Amino acid sequence: MSGMSSDIAIHAEDLTKFYGSRRGVEGLTLDVKAGEVLGFLGPNGAGKTTTIRLLLDFLRPTRGDATILGLDPRRDKAALHRQIGYLPGELAFPGREKAADLLRFFAAARGGVAWSQVTALADRLELDLTRPIRTMSKGNKQKVGLVQAFMHQPALLILDEPTSGLDPLMQQEFLAMVADARADGQTVFMSSHVLAEVQQAADRVAIIRDGRLAALERVESLGRRAIRTVEIHFDDPVDAAEFTGLPGVSDVMVSGPILRCTVDGRLSPLIKAVARHEVIDLLSAEPDLEETFLSYYYTQPDQHTQIEGAR
Amino acid sequence: MVPALVVKTWRDDRRAIIGWSVGIAAFTTLYTGFYSQFQGTAELKEDALPPDMLEFLGIADMTSAIGYLQATIYSLIGPLLVIMAAITLTTRTIARPEEDGGMELLLANPLTRRAFATQRLTAAATAITTITAVPWLLVAILAPTVDMNVPQGNIAATNAGLILLVWCFAGIAFLIGAWTGRRTPVLVVTGTLAVATYLANAISGLLDGGDWLKWLSPFHYFIGTDPLRTGWHPAHLAVLAAIAVVTAVAGIRVFDRRDIGV
Ligand SMILES: Nc1ncnc2c1ncn2[C@@H]1O[C@H](COP(=O)(O)OP(=O)(O)OP(=O)(O)O)[C@@H](O)[C@H]1O
Ligand SMILES: [Mg+2]
Numbered sequence: 001m002s003g004m005s006s007d008i009a010i011h012a013e014d015l016t017k018f019y020g021s022r023r024g025v026e027g028l029t030l031d032v033k034a035g036e037v038l039g040f041l042g043p044n045g046a047g048k049t050t051t052i053r054l055l056l057d058f059l060r061p062t063r064g065d066a067t068i069l070g071l072d073p074r075r076d077k078a079a080l081h082r083q084i085g086y087l088p089g090e091l092a093f094p095g096r097e098k099a100a101d102l103l104r105f106f107a108a109a110r111g112g113v114a115w116s117q118v119t120a121l122a123d124r125l126e127l128d129l130t131r132p133i134r135t136m137s138k139g140n141k142q143k144v145g146l147v148q149a150f151m152h153q154p155a156l157l158i159l160d161e162p163t164s165g166l167d168p169l170m171q172q173e174f175l176a177m178v179a180d181a182r183a184d185g186q187t188v189f190m191s192s193h194v195l196a197e198v199q200q201a202a203d204r205v206a207i208i209r210d211g212r213l214a215a216l217e218r219v220e221s222l223g224r225r226a227i228r229t230v231e232i233h234f235d236d237p238v239d240a241a242e243f244t245g246l247p248g249v250s251d252v253m254v255s256g257p258i259l260r261c262t263v264d265g266r267l268s269p270l271i272k273a274v275a276r277h278e279v280i281d282l283l284s285a286e287p288d289l290e291e292t293f294l295s296y297y298y299t300q301p302d303q304h305t306q307i308e309g310a311r
Numbered sequence: 312m313v314p315a316l317v318v319k320t321w322r323d324d325r326r327a328i329i330g331w332s333v334g335i336a337a338f339t340t341l342y343t344g345f346y347s348q349f350q351g352t353a354e355l356k357e358d359a360l361p362p363d364m365l366e367f368l369g370i371a372d373m374t375s376a377i378g379y380l381q382a383t384i385y386s387l388i389g390p391l392l393v394i395m396a397a398i399t400l401t402t403r404t405i406a407r408p409e410e411d412g413g414m415e416l417l418l419a420n421p422l423t424r425r426a427f428a429t430q431r432l433t434a435a436a437t438a439i440t441t442i443t444a445v446p447w448l449l450v451a452i453l454a455p456t457v458d459m460n461v462p463q464g465n466i467a468a469t470n471a472g473l474i475l476l477v478w479c480f481a482g483i484a485f486l487i488g489a490w491t492g493r494r495t496p497v498l499v500v501t502g503t504l505a506v507a508t509y510l511a512n513a514i515s516g517l518l519d520g521g522d523w524l525k526w527l528s529p530f531h532y533f534i535g536t537d538p539l540r541t542g543w544h545p546a547h548l549a550v551l552a553a554i555a556v557v558t559a560v561a562g563i564r565v566f567d568r569r570d571i572g573v
Binding site for chain 1: 314315316318319322323408411412413414415416417418419420421422423424426568569570571572573
């Protein structure tokens with residue numbers, strides 16, 4: 001393997017896929033470092049599944065290419081897929097067997113996976129392997145999909161909407177599995193619609209919109225840039241004009257002695273202005289990543305005024 | 312060791328394999344066992360039908376054991392049944408899982424596209440061969456017990472032809488499935504080809520100057536040499552095998568080149 005494979009798990013260069021004239025994804029250039037967890041976020045139809053299926057060589061790029069674990073997705077498919085755990089976004093199971101039988105097939109096809117590995121994952125997700133998969137609920141089917149993706153402890157996990165159908169408790173369990181995988185040095189590339197769920201597990205977040213990469217940030221810096229909503233209760237009624245125009249402050253709304261506004265970045269300009277009055281109470285919501293995220297989704301990052309409308 | 316994917320394919324198809332085998336076994340047993348009762352009435356039937364009709368139906372003479380076997384098992388319904396079984400099973404190699412989404416997890420296994428297609432086809436081909444060998448086994452066992460005087464070698468030659476005929480249509484079905492990833496084109500194109508080439512072979516002798524038509528029909532290479540009477544015809548069988556191999560290889564290649572599940 002080339003030297004690149006040791007520190008870069010996925011390298012995409014101008015990766016582009018058109019379905020006829022319809023854009024799936026265009027000009028995606030992205031590196032995923034070995035051992036990191038990357039959240040791949042975007043609204044419906046953004047191109048997440050298209051990107052993932054390109055990485056797995058189910059689709060062939062219209063332009064550009066990808067290198068995965070230092071290997072070529074097409075030429076080295078066999079060697080590569082042994083090191084990849086894949087969870088499809090639209091899960092459908094081949095055959096009509098019990099979960100255990102299907103997982104035994106995966107174990108054999110991947111060159112022998114210790115059965116204890118499978119049962120440990122099934123226990124962790126509280127999954128009954130003795131039931132035929134077609135009789136399972138959506139969430140339990142999703143668990144079968146997760147077990148097969150994780151069971152051979154692959155170097156790279158590619159998960160398309162892994163939490164879809166899982167109840168909140170199982171979502172937490174899944175995130176713990178991702179954290180464990182990361183601790184073991186596995187790389188995780190997971191798509192999602194919801195920032196909150198990847199925020200916990202991911203090192204970085206890539207946001208894709210209309211087939212193009214809109215942002216790629218560390219989760220912390222996404223938080224630092226986030227806007228917060230602030231609500232301040234004064235002793236006496238205040239004038240809105242005092243607060244509009246302060247750096248980073250917008251959406252100023254005053255009703256009697258209560259001020260509500262949103263702050264982008266540092267709080268001190270607002271605090272200094274506020275300190276001229278008697279303050280009874282100050283409420284500041286945690287930096288809302290979801291809000292920042294939605295701003296990438298639907299608007300330019302600095303047009304925060306539209307966010308309220310989008311929510 | 313048999314690859315895991317081949318075992319999985321057999322397991323998923325086992326109901327269909329057993330069902331078709333039982334059906335074809337029943338059909339073969341029924342007709343072969345019927346021979347003794349049929350002998351008397353056959354002459355009547357033969358007289359009742361115009362000679363052209365008999366030729367079209369592939370019935371030379373119903374009274375002899377060979378004519379009877381040919382007419383009942385090896386001319387129309389027998390080939391039709393095994394070809395239907397072959398198309399159904401071949402559709403399941405690629406087209407069906409690709410349409411219902413199960414392909415995604417199958418293809419995520421550590422195999423190249425070519426190895427994947429080859430293993431799926433191998434599993435289907437062995438199943439189809441087994442199903443098509445059922446009449447061979449039964450005719451070989453039953454013929455002597457009902458006083459059919461047909462050489463075992465000729466039964467073998469005829470049934471080998473039937474197997475190769477079925478491979479030929481399975482190859483075509485595989486190619487279309489590997490190419491399109493859809494069931495409907497496989498069923499429509501292969502079904503139409505089977506019927507059309509059957510008719511081409513059947514009417515070639517009836518049309519003035521239409522004799523060449525038979526060379527276009529796989530059925531001619533199977534039954535046109537009258538193998539129950541004349542035994543092995545390697546060149547004819549080789550044509551069927553060649554069609555099967557060429558379509559299979561072409562199918563594996565097109566599957567290696569296209570987008571999956573679009
Ligand atoms: N088989 C296809 N044929 C034509 N267009 C397609 C096909 N698959 C996807 N597309 C288009 O490509 C674009 C990206 O789709 P993709 O499935 O990658 O989005 P996604 O981000 O996974 O969306 P979702 O969150 O809904 O799963 C969409 O505009 C979609 O309509
Ligand atoms: Mg998707």
